Amino acid sequence: MAIGVKATPFTFIVHALGIAGAVMVLVWTIHFRGGLAWEASNKSLIFNIHPVLMLIGLIIIGGEAIISYKSLPLKKEVKKLIHLVLHAIALVLGIIGIYTAFKYHNESSIANLYSLHSWLGIVIIVLYGIQWVYGFVIFFFPGGSSAVRSESLPWHVLFGLFVYILAVGNAAIGFLEKLTFLENSGLAKYGSEALLVNFTAVLTILYGAFVILSVLALAPPEDDYSYSAL
Template sequence: MAAGWFYLTCLALGSLGSLCVLFTAYWMRYWRGGFAWDGSLLMFNWHPVLMVAGMVVLYGAASLVYRLPQSWVGPKLPWKLLHTGLHLAAFMLTVLGLFAVFHFHNHQNIANLYSLHSWLGITAVFLFACQWALGFAIFLLPWASAWLRSLLKPIHVFFGTSILFLAMASVISGINEKLFFSLKNSTHPYSQLPSEAVFANCTGMLVVLFGLLVLYVLLASSWKRPEPGTQTDRQPLLRDGE
């Protein structure tokens, strides 16, 4: 039963994550004109899609690698590599998303990093870069002692969760900011909830649901990777999946 509920939750996460990216892309394509890579407003449209895909969906998936029961047995190195690789892919998408918005702003002579949305976002990305570098140096490379890893693990876990919170807050504030800018001079302003506003708000709610479900899986004690020597405490989940 425990394993069935876990994999059902994973299926829900995969579906929600896919919907987050698809809804964001559809919003940019249907209401905002599509995509380009030329410094125009269409280049900006890559920014929300890449940030949602990288900082929220792929980042969330990478965070859950050690919750897979298969990672609890056998060598840990392949799971470390998967965890690190998924986070690296998420970071690469994030960098592309930042490049898209900075290049658009510079091309259109728009100021950078003045809004709360941008402050939240750049803080999340900065912490993400530090977190990845620390994780790579301490937990993947073999030089660090078990004592040092044990000392830094709670910090690594705390900042990993905090970055997801910041990414969600940045996405939500970014959706709001984009709607205010796009609809402020429209014949159907944001306050009248035109179809674009309804769709974008629903996209934001999907992001929130995805993030909360990731946090639920991360915090569920029965789904955490057991510490060495306590494997038998978690065996029921493994047996249920056999």
């Protein structure tokens, strides 16, 4: 399935929203929450790494990886490599981001895996890893036969979009969960920080929506290997 409009305008919006989202989460964690730290007496600084890596890594870089076939005027093999590498970076940053949440909980004597957000997070990162390994083996090295690749591509795309939509939804849940904790601890519900967190969550959803629109839109004419299988 594809919509009858060109993907290029959507991909430009994706890039712009990605930059805005990265800036917003950094402003939140650095300006409002005190900064980022791997080791600190203030354990909240450790937690701050989590939303930064999950949004910039899994959501933004992951989204750029998804639209790479539609946004880059390059040869098929080059785009395939970029797609693979960007997803690898997103996966690694996602794993580190999840680890920092566990690290923060453990050092703060907080229970792990008690919320829907944490459950979905583990499921998503596992599925993301499976998707990446499958894509590497079938489409990159050693690579399946042309028939296997042709039959696998639509399912690879659909499964990838399913995992990505889960990730975007879970990121929104994560922002809501953290903001609820902060507000219960005294943060002003209509203050600038609360508004920033809510708008970051909204932007995350918009970013995901335009990634999907980019995938469903028409690839550039010179593109001979894209998500047209949809």
